[in-house]
Amino acid sequence: MRRVLIVGASIAGPALAWWLHRYSFEVTVVERAPALRQGGYKIDIRGAALDVVERMGLKDRLTGLETDMRFMSFVNSAGRRLVDVRADLFMGRGEADLEVMRGDLSQLLYDETRATVDYRFGDTIVELDPATGAVSFEHAEPETFDLVIGADGLHSTVRRLAFGGDVVHDLDHLVAIATVPNHLELDRWELIYSVPGRTVNLYSTGRSADAKVLFLFGADQKYAGRELEILNTTFRGAGWETDRLLDAVAVSDDFYFDTVSQVHLDRYAVDRVGLVGDAAYCPSFASGQGTSLALVGAYVLAGELSRSEPAHAFATYEQLMRPYVERNLKLGRDNLGRMISKSPLQSWVGAMVLRVLPKLPMKDALVAKMTQPIHDAARAIELPVYS
Ligand SMILES: Cc1cc2nc3c(=O)[nH]c(=O)nc-3n(C[C@H](O)[C@H](O)[C@H](O)COP(=O)(O)OP(=O)(O)OC[C@H]3O[C@@H](n4cnc5c(N)ncnc54)[C@H](O)[C@@H]3O)c2cc1C
Known part of the structure; x- marks a missing residue:
C-alpha cells in the first residue's frame, strides 16, 4: 500500500504529503486550480497544531511569517474609531499561538514538498472506485x-x-475575502465595521503591504455564479468604506467566496478512500480552527498509515480525531453568534465590553475565562508519537 493520490493542494493536502513522504509513500497531489491558490485571511495555528508544526521543523519559519497584528478597532459609518482593542486580547490568542496568512502557510507547505511529491495542477478527478x-x-x-x-x-x-x-450543514452565512489596496494605510491594524447581520473587516500587515477585506453576512445559500452581485446588493451603500472596498474586490485577483458551513460525517474513510481537513470535518470559518484541524488530521492520518494496514489505520485515525473534531465543530457554531451582531444594541454592548475590559483589575482572569473554550478545543487531542 504505497501509492497515494491526494486531491487538493491547500493546507491539508501538502501537510499530508509531507508526512506520507517521510514514511516512504509515493505521493501524487492533484489540484484543480492552475497553480497554488494564494489569498485568504489570516489564520491561527493553535494547541495541538503547534506541536505538529514543531514536529515538522517548521515552527521557526512560521514564527518569521507571523502577522504581528497590534490592534483592532471598531469603526462607525463615518469611519470614527469607537474602541481600540489589543489584537491578541480580541482574538483570544495564547502566547504560543501563531497567526499567519493562509497563503503563506500553503506556500511554505508546498515549497517543503514540491521536490519529493508529484504535484499536478489544473486537473481533478471525475470518477473513483473506492474498492x-x-x-x-x-x-x-x-x-x-x-x-x-x-x-x-x-x-x-x-x-x-x-x-x-448530504453532509454539509450550512450556518446560513456567506463569507467573501479578497486582497485590496491598503488605501487607509493600516499598519498591523484591523478595522471592523458592523451593522446588524453584516460585518466588514479590513486589515493590513504593514503600511506598504496590500490589505485584506472580509465580508461576513447572513444569507440564504444559493449564490452560484452571483457572488459579486450578492455582495453588492448586501453591502453597497452600507456606510464606512464599503463602496470603495466593493469596487476593489470587483478587480481583485484572489477573490474567495463561500458558505459558512460545517461537515458532519459519521465516518472519515470508506475502503481505500479517506478524507482529511475541511473535506472530512470542516468546522467552518467561524471556528478559527479549520487550519489547525487540517494540520493535526494530516499528522494523525499519515502516522496511522505508517503503522498499520489502511482499514485499521483509518479506524484509529477517526477514533483519535473524533472528540477533537466535535469540540471544534461546537466552537464554530458558538463563535458565529458572537462574530455578527443581530441588532444595534448587541453591537453597542459588544463594543462597550471591549472598551471597559482592558481597564478592569481582573481583566486577565476574565479574558482567560472567555477564551478558555478556544484553548480547550485546540488541545482536545493527545497526539501520538510516530517514529
Ligand atoms: C483561496 C482560499 C482562501 C481561504 N481563506 C480562508 C480564510 O481567510 N479564513 C479561513 O478560516 N479559511 C480560509 N480558507 C479555508 C481554509 O484554508 C481551510 O478551512 C483550512 O485551512 C483547511 O484546509 P483544507 O486544505 O482542508 O481545505 P481548503 O483550504 O478548502 O483547500 C481545498 C483545496 O482543494 C482544492 N480542490 C477543491 N476541489 C477540488 C477538486 N475537485 N479537485 C482538485 N482540487 C480541488 C481547492 O482548490 C483547494 O486548493 C481558504 C481556502 C482557500 C482555498
Missing part, C-alpha cells in the same frame, strides 16, 4: 492508486464520489 482505488481524471489518463485521500475542502469531490449523502 479498487481506480481513478479517472478530467485531463490525465486513468490510474489506480493504493489509497486516495480527499483534501479538497468543504465541497469535496472525493467525498461526493466515495461517500455520497
